[in-house]
Amino acid sequence: MSTRRFEVAGLDGGYVGLASAEIEQLGARLDGPLLTAGDEGWDETVLIWNAMAAVKPSLAxxxxxxxDVATVVRFAADHGLLLSIKGxxxxxxxxxxxxxxxxxxxxxMRGVTVDPAARxxxxxxGCLLRDVDRATQQYGLATVLGFVSETGVAGLTLGGGFGYLTRRFGWAADNLEAVEIVTADGRVRxxxxxxxxxLFWAIRGGGGNFGVVTRFTFRLHRVGPAVTGGLAAWSxxxxxxxxxxxxxxxxxxxxELTAAAVIRLAPPAPFVPDEWHLKPVAALLVCHSGANAEADLAPLRALGKPAFNLIGPKPxxxxxxxxxxxxxxxxxxxxxxxxxxxxxxGYLPVFREAALEVASPLSFSVIFHLAGALNETDGDGGAVGNREARYISGFSGGWPPQADGDGIVAAVRKGWESIRPFTTGGNYVNFQLAEDDVTRTADAYRGNYERLxxxxxxxxxxxxxRVNRNIPPGGSLVGGVKGAQDGRGRRKRGVVGDDRNYAR
Structure with missing residues (x-):
């Protein structure tokens, strides 16, 4: 490593100069690698799913x-460095x-161990959803996770987490039994x-605001290894x-039945007939993890022959x-x-009209059924808010980084504004954008925000x-993410919000 100084973003909004010797000393105390730009593995480390939000750290x-985690947390705290966590x-x-x-x-840190007797x-x-699913399904067991197997378990769970099993077993956070966590003082608890x-109450929905979780212990349920599920679409x-x-x-x-309604342009995928590629469709995505799938899915048969139908038994x-x-x-x-x-x-006609305007090759609009176990708690439900919700609905716009996305953003925002009169007034913290302010984050927790x-x-x-959907400590003026971005991907510097936003 060279003798140059490293300029690392600090908690005060400026930069902290670190000598290469300090970086080398930190690396010597770690079992895992310390990376800087150009090192092997750097490009993968700084790659994230949403290109619109991509920024570059100085160190990883x-x-x-x-x-190792505790060592890094203490180093960041001692030097006043801006710290982020990538699951x-x-x-x-x-x-x-x-x-x-x-x-x-x-x-x-992607290890998974399963105790089938204790479930x-x-x-x-560092686990992705597929890591946990594959390990637990060896025993015909599963916990509540999301829909895309590339999603990180940590972020999904700490923000609440919902998926095909939510109606049966609640939020992913509801299925946490324990965590090992490194707090801001560098202690492993x-x-x-x-x-x-x-602390356990707060991390079940409160995101990464309270420390770095280094081990999750999930409750498991009898599910699979086969379910009835898939996607069917109509014009x-x-x-x-x-x-x-x-x-x-x-x-x-x-x-046992979870379903989502989707309006989009049919993707040019192998399972879609050529004549339907990029044609607007209304689709139903279903997962039935019980024994009476054929009878419970009977209402779909009245819709007639679909453009394509992938619903059936599958692992x-x-x-x-x-x-x-x-x-x-x-x-x-x-x-x-x-x-x-x-x-x-009258929600459905409003949603349908907006969804057809949003439709583009990489965009979609969705209504997802949630009602069930997440509406109930045993008095120890954790910090996840909005448990009265029965559905979640919204609009997702996607486009290549080199393309102009202004029209897609405008359609998503217009659709979102059109459905707001029908909503509970709450939102899901894991679906928030960098542009969303602290008031919207507070709305994700409703009555739990002040306790958090x-x-x-x-x-x-x-x-x-603080590099999260931030819950500021009492009296703090820091309410946002340094290096976050607005709806057009432009970088913002400094803090977001002030204490006037926090009076709720």
Whole structure:
């Protein structure tokens, strides 16, 4: 390593100069590698899913243990460095990276161990969904995770996390039994219902605001190895009928059945007949993990012959990865989504009209059924807010980085504004953009926000963990992400918000 100085973004909004000797000393205390631009592995470390939110850190560490993580956390705190945590790098707001900062890339901590007798899985913070699904399905077990197997387990779970099993078993965070976590003081702690229970409550939905989780312990359930699932699509000319059938289906669906309604241009994928490529379709994505799939899916038969139909028996791991190809890394992505109390009051025609305007080759619009276990708690539900929601709906725009996305962004925003009168007023924190302010983050937690701020103050008074959907400690003026971006991908510097935004 050269004798040059490294300029690393600091917590105060400026830069901290570090001599190469200090960097070398840090590296010598680590088992995992410390990387700078040009090193082998650097390009993969700084690659994230949403190109619109891509920034470059100055340094990155790939820890292999909680001890490594604690060393880096203490180093960042002692030097006042801007610190970010990368699990899978799939968060749309780009919170895995801090512009000019120090990144903990957890990709070397991807171990999964399963205790089938106790129905528990222990997963490292670098795990992707597919790592956990493959390990647990060897025993016919699963926990609640998301829909794209490339998503990181850590970010998904800490923000709540929903997927095909949510209606049966709640949020992913509801299925956490314990974590090992490094807090801002560099201590390695256990948090569960008995030890550090306030911290355990906060991390179940509060995101990465309270520390770096170095091990997750999940509760497992009997699921699979086979389910009935897949995607069926009809011409968008039938969108009203498809959406009406979706409302009927979800009104009576058992918790073993989860369904989403999607309007988009049919992708030019091998499973789509050539004549339907890039034609507007209304589709239903379903997963039935119970025994009566044929009877429960009967309302779909009234829609007549679909353009294509992929619904049938398949391995659960295949269901979990079936839409991966529609969510590739490296595109610009712009989402807006809200929770819904139901599908009454004229919502469906408004959604259909907006969705057809959003439709473009890499864009889609969706309604996802949530009602079930996540509406219930045993008095210890963690910090996830908006448990009254029955659906989540929104618009997703995607386009290549070299293309002009202004029209796509405008259509997504117009669609989002059109559905807001039908919503609960809450939103899902994992779907927030970098442009969303602290008020919108507070709305993701509703009545839990002030308690989260108190626990943040207890464990991270200086807001070391701020490169996230930030929950500022009490009295803090820091409410945003340095190096975050606006809706057109332009870099913003400094802090976002002030204490006037936090009075709720």
């Amino acid at each position: 560490v790939q820890p292999t243990s909680a001890r 899978g790098g799939h968060n749309i707001a780009g919170t895995a990276l801090a512009d000019g900062g120090l990144t903990l890339d957890m990709s070397r 528990l899985a222990h997963a490292g913070p 256990t948090a569960d219902r008995e030890e550090n229970p306030d 968008a000319d039938q969108a009203d009928q498809v959406l009406a059938a979706y409302r009927e289906l979800t009104a009576t669906a058992p918790r 659960y791991v295949a269901q979990q990865s079936m839409i991966d190809s529609m969510e590739p890394k490296g595109l610009n992505q712009y989402w807006k989504a809200e929770f819904l109390p139901g599908l009454a009051g 701020r108190k626990i943040k103050t207890q464990y991270d008074r200086d807001n070391l963990f």
